[in-house]
Amino acid sequence: MITRRALLAGGVGLGMSAALGITPARAAARRAPLSDPFQLGVASGEPTPDGVVLWTRLAVDPVALDGRGGMPDRPVPVQWQLAADENFRTVVRRGTATARPESAHSVHVELEGLEPGAEYFYRFKAGAELSPAGRTLTAPAPGTRSRALNLSFTSCADYQTGWFTAYRRMAEDQPDLIAFLGDYIYEYGAYDHPVRDQAGGECLDLAGYRLRHAQHKADPDLRLAHAVAPWAVVWDDHDVENAWAGDRPSLARRAAAFQAYYENMPLRRAQKPHGAALRLHRSIRWGRVANLHLLDTRQYRDPYACTGGSGTVGPGCVQRFEPSRTILGQEQETWLDGELRRSEATWDLLGQQVFLMEMDWTNGEGRGYSNEGWDGYVASRDRLTAAIDAYKRNAVVLTGDVHSHWAGEVKRDHQDPESKPVAVELVTTSVTSAGDGMDVYPDTADLLRENPHVTFCNGRRGYVRTRITEREMRVDFRSLPCVTEPGAPARTSGSFVIEPGSPTLNPA
Ligand SMILES: [Fe+2]
Numbered sequence: 256m257i258t259r260r261a262l263l264a265g266g267v268g269l270g271m272s273a274a275l276g277i278t279p280a281r282a283a284a285r286r287a288p289l290s291d292p293f294q295l296g297v298a299s300g301e302p303t304p305d306g307v308v309l310w311t312r313l314a315v316d317p318v319a320l321d322g323r324g325g326m327p328d329r330p331v332p333v334q335w336q337l338a339a340d341e342n343f344r345t346v347v348r349r350g351t352a353t354a355r356p357e358s359a360h361s362v363h364v365e366l367e368g369l370e371p372g373a374e375y376f377y378r379f380k381a382g383a384e385l386s387p388a389g390r391t392l393t394a395p396a397p398g399t400r401s402r403a404l405n406l407s408f409t410s411c412a413d414y415q416t417g418w419f420t421a422y423r424r425m426a427e428d429q430p431d432l433i434a435f436l437g438d439y440i441y442e443y444g445a446y447d448h449p450v451r452d453q454a455g456g457e458c459l460d461l462a463g464y465r466l467r468h469a470q471h472k473a474d475p476d477l478r479l480a481h482a483v484a485p486w487a488v489v490w491d492d493h494d495v496e497n498a499w500a501g502d503r504p505s506l507a508r509r510a511a512a513f514q515a516y517y518e519n520m521p522l523r524r525a526q527k528p529h530g531a532a533l534r535l536h537r538s539i540r541w542g543r544v545a546n547l548h549l550l551d552t553r554q555y556r557d558p559y560a561c562t563g564g565s566g567t568v569g570p571g572c573v574q575r576f577e578p579s580r581t582i583l584g585q586e587q588e589t590w591l592d593g594e595l596r597r598s599e600a601t602w603d604l605l606g607q608q609v610f611l612m613e614m615d616w617t618n619g620e621g622r623g624y625s626n627e628g629w630d631g632y633v634a635s636r637d638r639l640t641a642a643i644d645a646y647k648r649n650a651v652v653l654t655g656d657v658h659s660h661w662a663g664e665v666k667r668d669h670q671d672p673e674s675k676p677v678a679v680e681l682v683t684t685s686v687t688s689a690g691d692g693m694d695v696y697p698d699t700a701d702l703l704r705e706n707p708h709v710t711f712c713n714g715r716r717g718y719v720r721t722r723i724t725e726r727e728m729r730v731d732f733r734s735l736p737c738v739t740e741p742g743a744p745a746r747t748s749g750s751f752v753i754e755p756g757s758p759t760l761n762p763a
Contacts, residue, residue, distance in 0.1 A: 290315050292326070292360075292381045295469060296478035299391035300486045300521030302432065302539065304371035307391050307485055309335060310521035311379045312361040313354050317473040318454035322465030322515075326360045333362050334380040337369075341376045341388065354381070359465050361518040371396035372542070389482040392431055395542030398599070400725070404541045408434035408606065409718035410491065410655025411685030412471065413441040415449035417716070417738030419476035421686045424733065424745035425718045426480040432539070433484050434547065436655030436683065437491025437608045439520075440467045442512070450690075450739050459508060464515030472519060481521075487539050488520050489549045491608040491656055498565035498627065501558035506531040536587050538594055545723055546600045548591060550607035552629075555584025559626040567616050567623035568631070575624070575631050582609075582632035588639075595642050595650075601725045601755055603648045605678075609656045611636060612680050612708060613669035618701045627656070633670075640667050643677045649755045650678035651728060653719075657682060658689035659696075660717070660732045662751060662760055663709035676708065676758045681730060683719045691737040692716060694748065710760055713748040728753040729763060 292313040301308045313331060314324025330353045337348040347369075354360035362379065369375065372395040379386040395401035407430040409421060425433065442464070444457035458464045471477055495512040496504045513528035520526075526535060535551040557580045559565055561572035568575065581588060595603060605611075610628035617623030624630035643650045644667050652665060660683060664676035684692075692714040699712050715734035722729045734748040750763035 292331075292384055293379065293386035295324070295472035296481055297377065297379060297386050297389040298481035298486060298521040299377065299389055300488065301523050302392055302394045302485045303367075304394050304396045304540075305369050306365065306367040307369070307375070307393055308521045308523055309337070309364040309366065309377050309389075309391070310362065311386055312359060312469070312472065312519060313381055314360065314469050314473075317469040318466065320455055320462075320466060322359065322462035322469070323356070324360060324465075324469055326356065328356050330355045331360060331381055335362070335364055335377065337366065337375050337377045339373075339375065341390070343376065343378070343388075347375070359515070359518045363522070363524070365523055369393050371399070372401060387478075387482060391485045394540060395544070397540065397542070399542045401542035401544055404432065404544050404723040405430045405721070406432045406434060406545075406547075406604075406723060407718055407720045408436055408653050408655075409683050409686055410436040410608075411438040411493075411658055411688040412477070413438070413443075413493075413685070413688040414451055414453045414467075414471060414474075415441075415443075415446050416690055417450045417687035418741040419474050419686055420735055420738060420741060420743050421716055421718050421733075421745070422474075422480035423476040424735070425720070426476075426483045428720055430484050430720070432541070432547075433480060433486045434549075434606045434653060435486060435488040436606055436653060437489055438493040438655065438685070438688065439488065439490065440464070440471055441493045441688070442467070442496055443493075458512070461511040461514060464512050465518065468515050468519035486521055487547060487549055487606065488522070489535055489551060489606060489608065490516060490553060492553060495553070499553060500556050500565070536583075536590060540600065543600055544725060545602040545604050546594065546598050547604045547606055548594050550583060550591065550605060551587065552582045552608045555587060556582045556632065560631050562626065565625075565627040567625055569624075570622050572624075575626070576633045578634045580632050580634055582629055582635045588635065591639070592642050595646050595648050598646070598648060601649060602723060602728060603643075603650045605650060605652045607652065607654060610654060610661075610680075610682065611639075611652045611678075612663050612665045613706070614709065615705050616702070618698050618705070637668060640665060640677050650758070651753060652678055652680040654680055654682040655685075658685040659692065660684045660711065660713040660715075660719070660734065660748065661709060662711040662730070662732070662749065663706070664759060666708060678758050679753050679760055681719055681721075684713065684715065684717050684734070686718070687716055687738045689716070691739055694734070711749045711751070715748065717745060717748075726755070
């Protein structure tokens with residue numbers, strides 16, 4: 256296993272021209288017209304027991320304002336290789352894909368027929384230029400007793416707000432799978448005093464979203480995180496527009512954001528958008544250990560209750576209890592119910608965007624519930640907790656959105672004080688959003704006291720690292736002292752163990 260040291264040193268891929276049978280003279284001659292087209296790095300995702308998606312997107316100028324990455328308006332052939340070893344001595348698959356201008360010169364190679372539970376290495380070549388190498392994994396065979404799943408997850412990476420150090424620290428753990436839970440980009444225009452300058456203004460059209468994605472992908476910390484492990488991604492609001500719901504934003508803006516999202520993520524063809532529709536909900540299975548159900552709480556949700564806005568509402572807002580209201584949409588609810596009913600894995604992980612457990616965000620007198628979370632769609636939550644309970648699933652909810660770490664217990668019925676917990680919820684902080692933060696905010700102790708089912712909070716940036724076996728799930732909340740300066744170390748601010756059959760957080 257190279258991977259970690261060589262990938263971290265950026266050394267993989269050096270001297271590969273010779274390995275591919277290209278003489279130095281020809282390589283030099285071909286190099287001239289096209290400078291490095293692999294500045295956006297490489298990625299993989301969507302592992303199955305016999306396959307994975309390999310991704311790259313060509314760009315010689317990632318911050319070209321037209322979103323085209325400085326690429327010519329013509330198709331470019333891209334060769335790819337998959338090997339069993341990091342030196343590419345044992346190439347097990349190879350082929351050629353076409354990077355087309357209408358797809359922002361992105362490439363998605365959907366592989367099948369690979370070995371289950373195996374580690375692979377991959378790279379691309381365009382002209383004479385070799386990409387850096389990436390490492391990826393296939394999932395274990397269905398139903399097999401398998402080694403631990405090392406899964407890390409995070410959310411919310413606002414480029415202007417700080418350095419992507421959390422991605423680098425996550426990569427250094429060399430997880431088996433990285434789940435990203437939304438706000439991979441922020442659509443916003445320029446801030447007054449950014450930590451880092453972003454190219455372009457607010458993302459409003461395809462060029463704008465493509466540009467924002469390209470600038471993110473060119474970040475060395477994010478490139479590293481994509482190169483070390485397969486990813487499973489879902490979006491939240493800022494991948495399209497702040498707090499989007501219902502009939503906003505326009506179909507044209509949605510379609511532009513969806514297209515750029517697909518182009519820039521290691522997703523399968525099944526996730527290719529059709530205009531302003533993109534099916535993002537799906538499951539990734541990891542042997543007998545876990546099923547990761549990836550949810551989309553944005554695209555199909557009913558409009559916000561009472562106020563029509565995404566803020567908090569008081570106890571007087573009864574609309575949030577209406578049985579017909581849904582945050583997943585009926586089709587996705589039915590699909591998820593079926594996934595849980597049929598699940599045979601030890602753990603069912605729900606990778607999604609917004610707080611599932613009830614949360615009173617108002618300190619002291621009065622109560623305030625977020626319209627943006629499942630609190631605004633109580634009947635939807637009750638149907639989900641009923642399914643988890645009925646099918647006796649060990650459910651762990653993985654959540655993003657709120658730019659701080661939280662952990663707590665999801666009750667079967669949050670309106671009933673006697674109700675038992677049916678799931679544990681782990682909420683990851685952000686990569687950068689909200690800036691350096693602080694370990695304990697002035698209102699944290701009060702919020703925890705008023706929400707006794709919530710047991711942990713940390714207000715720094717970072718990610719969550721888990722190690723999941725059939726016997727237990729270990730959880731480390733990883734926190735960085737700052738993101739306004741690059742290179743901060745990560746420390747563990749909280750550790751928990753969850754055991755099958757007992758949806759509670761035990762101190763590690
Ligand atoms: Fe966010």
